[in-house]
Amino acid sequence: MAGLSDVIEFLNNHESFFIASHINPDGDTLGSALALAFALERLGKKSTVYDLDGVPETYAFLPGAERVISGDLPKNIGATPLMLIDCNAPVRAGLEGIAFTHACVIDHHVTETDFGSVRWIDTTSPATGLMIYDLIKALNINITASIAVNIYTAIVIDTGTFRFPNTNPQSLRAAAELVEHGAKPGDIAQQLYQSWSQERFSLLIHSLSSVELHGAVAFTVLSSETFRQTGTSPSDTENFVNFPLTISDVKVSALMREVDQNDWRVSLRSKGTVDVSGAASKFGGGGHVNAAGCTMHGPLEEVKLSLLSALKELTGLA
Amino acid sequence: MAGLSDVIEFLNNHESFFIASHINPDGDTLGSALALAFALERLGKKSTVYDLDGVPETYAFLPGAERVISGDLPKNIGATPLMLIDCNAPVRAGLEGIAFTHACVIDHHVTETDFGSVRWIDTTSPATGLMIYDLIKALNINITASIAVNIYTAIVIDTGTFRFPNTNPQSLRAAAELVEHGAKPGDIAQQLYQSWSQERFSLLIHSLSSVELHGAVAFTVLSSETFRQTGTSPSDTENFVNFPLTISDVKVSALMREVDQNDWRVSLRSKGTVDVSGAASKFGGGGHVNAAGCTMHGPLEEVKLSLLSALKELTGLA
Numbered sequence: 001m002a003g004l005s006d007v008i009e010f011l012n013n014h015e016s017f018f019i020a021s022h023i024n025p026d027g028d029t030l031g032s033a034l035a036l037a038f039a040l041e042r043l044g045k046k047s048t049v050y051d052l053d054g055v056p057e058t059y060a061f062l063p064g065a066e067r068v069i070s071g072d073l074p075k076n077i078g079a080t081p082l083m084l085i086d087c088n089a090p091v092r093a094g095l096e097g098i099a100f101t102h103a104c105v106i107d108h109h110v111t112e113t114d115f116g117s118v119r120w121i122d123t124t125s126p127a128t129g130l131m132i133y134d135l136i137k138a139l140n141i142n143i144t145a146s147i148a149v150n151i152y153t154a155i156v157i158d159t160g161t162f163r164f165p166n167t168n169p170q171s172l173r174a175a176a177e178l179v180e181h182g183a184k185p186g187d188i189a190q191q192l193y194q195s196w197s198q199e200r201f202s203l204l205i206h207s208l209s210s211v212e213l214h215g216a217v218a219f220t221v222l223s224s225e226t227f228r229q230t231g232t233s234p235s236d237t238e239n240f241v242n243f244p245l246t247i248s249d250v251k252v253s254a255l256m257r258e259v260d261q262n263d264w265r266v267s268l269r270s271k272g273t274v275d276v277s278g279a280a281s282k283f284g285g286g287g288h289v290n291a292a293g294c295t296m297h298g299p300l301e302e303v304k305l306s307l308l309s310a311l312k313e314l315t316g317l318a
Numbered sequence: 319m320a321g322l323s324d325v326i327e328f329l330n331n332h333e334s335f336f337i338a339s340h341i342n343p344d345g346d347t348l349g350s351a352l353a354l355a356f357a358l359e360r361l362g363k364k365s366t367v368y369d370l371d372g373v374p375e376t377y378a379f380l381p382g383a384e385r386v387i388s389g390d391l392p393k394n395i396g397a398t399p400l401m402l403i404d405c406n407a408p409v410r411a412g413l414e415g416i417a418f419t420h421a422c423v424i425d426h427h428v429t430e431t432d433f434g435s436v437r438w439i440d441t442t443s444p445a446t447g448l449m450i451y452d453l454i455k456a457l458n459i460n461i462t463a464s465i466a467v468n469i470y471t472a473i474v475i476d477t478g479t480f481r482f483p484n485t486n487p488q489s490l491r492a493a494a495e496l497v498e499h500g501a502k503p504g505d506i507a508q509q510l511y512q513s514w515s516q517e518r519f520s521l522l523i524h525s526l527s528s529v530e531l532h533g534a535v536a537f538t539v540l541s542s543e544t545f546r547q548t549g550t551s552p553s554d555t556e557n558f559v560n561f562p563l564t565i566s567d568v569k570v571s572a573l574m575r576e577v578d579q580n581d582w583r584v585s586l587r588s589k590g591t592v593d594v595s596g597a598a599s600k601f602g603g604g605g606h607v608n609a610a611g612c613t614m615h616g617p618l619e620e621v622k623l624s625l626l627s628a629l630k631e632l633t634g635l636a
Contacts, residue, residue, distance in 0.1 A: 159503075160507075161479050161480055161481055162479055162480050162493070162503055163479055163503065163504070163507035163511065164503070164504055164507075165502070165503065165504025165505070166504075167497070167503035167504065168497065169494040169495070169497045169498050170494075172490050172491070172493045172494035172497065173490070173491060173494040175480070175490045176487040176488075176490035176491040176494070177487070179485070179486065179487045179490065180487050184483070185477075185480055185481065185482070185483065185485035186481070186482055186483025186484075186485065186590075187483070189478075189481035189482075190589060190590070193481065193564060194563050194564050194565075194566070194589065195564075195566045196564045196565050196566060197565070197566065198531070198565055198567070201526075201529075201562075201564065201565050204526065205523065205526045205527055208519075208522065208523045208526065209523055209527075211519075213516070244519075245512050246511060246512050246513075246514045246519065247512075247514050247515070247516055247519050248512070248513045248514060248515065249516065271508060271512065272504075272508070
């Protein structure tokens, strides 16, 4: 892997690193960044882990979560070699406008920019966490329990605990070794999937009760009023968009959350070969075949009509 | 593994087998039985796969599902060597009263009986499917796609797709090899988790809306009336009992389904070390630490009070 050897050279050439994960962070970006920080420590190197938005409550259990700094950037940070993790454009990590002297990118998303002097981007990898695993193996670093839990969580989040079509033998074999080194699948699943507030559970009931089927398309709407009533916020809706896909006939699920009056954050998910990225792009968003998103503006009924029409046209569903 | 070599000898000594899976079948018993049938075929041996209750719709995708016979037993079946799979008492497969000349048991449940001249019971194995995998490897049989899909499904069902605490490195490594031989994680997950009827989805909403919290215990009640209204039946509730466990404070979830007037089928699930098997036993049922069940009789309010009192007493929850 050309990119991998370049990354190793980059790490060998510097002693201190600024590791940045993406905004609105998930388990893959945080687990990857923290595992890398622990690995660098084993090499006697220093690092700072940064996420503009900080660590969400769900991921507070990750070893090292307390060392993630957020918000304002440290002064003169451009002089510290940057490791940009699980994204490949500075704007995705809140770093736009900073001139980094040295920058290295590790990511598995489709390339958006040519940022970085060293770029290891493997769009065939199910998770950036699996790339960090390969990096750590290539560096002959012992996998500690802290590294194992972070990488296991990263892989689990981006493969839907091995339920998504991107689950490959490499991810399962890496998971096996990580369990041998201290990752506990039951404990991690409990942290990720069984740590909801009662308010969030109420919001799920509202969410499922609002599902409308339009042929193979399911719409779920959560208004500001519903968030107010249940004492929740749009950040409590993670994974809700996947529930309507449990219905056999549903091929596309769209979740609309009112983030401001007449401002709708839209998440799209699909089954199999049905591609929702085109519909998201049409409204200025983007994503992958089976997972995409965009923001739409206007009264709910108008937004729903535009979205339904775009989905039917661009996914080929009747 | 002593039991494993005995099973191999048993298979070598006979040419034709009656493979029986347990009543109310799940993916582990069916996937294990079918994988074994395909493996025996590779050895040039004959087999019949039997399940008293037949193959539920959810598992119709398993390769070979169409060869499973159900209902009345073939005449003189006692003369055919029996392979009892994923259970260890004849009554669990609807075979009570039949005198089998030769019988072999492969199971991972805590032993209930001493039935069978050959017994391979490994209570440390997360799934009988993983034992069948070890057997097939020991027999040097090539893993075909049909074998891979059946064993992968068996492992997935009994580990909650690698979310339960029983997920071990062996199960993840076996899964990796099974994917290499044709099991498709995304397709199998879609069959298992995304093939619901709309009616079942409505039932889930009723189920979640009925959740009552009593401290760390969640009660969900589904009455005959609800099944009638939604056009569903108690068999549509698989996995519903796990939903309330998403709430952080909930340590025990009890799902009560009215199977006849004032007859309640109760499923119990718990987190971590909280043991629900004692409460199930108290009412004539049984199970494991984290998953147990029983049948209770009486008006709903009385049943709930008895159950809550038993759960609080026997699990140590305040």
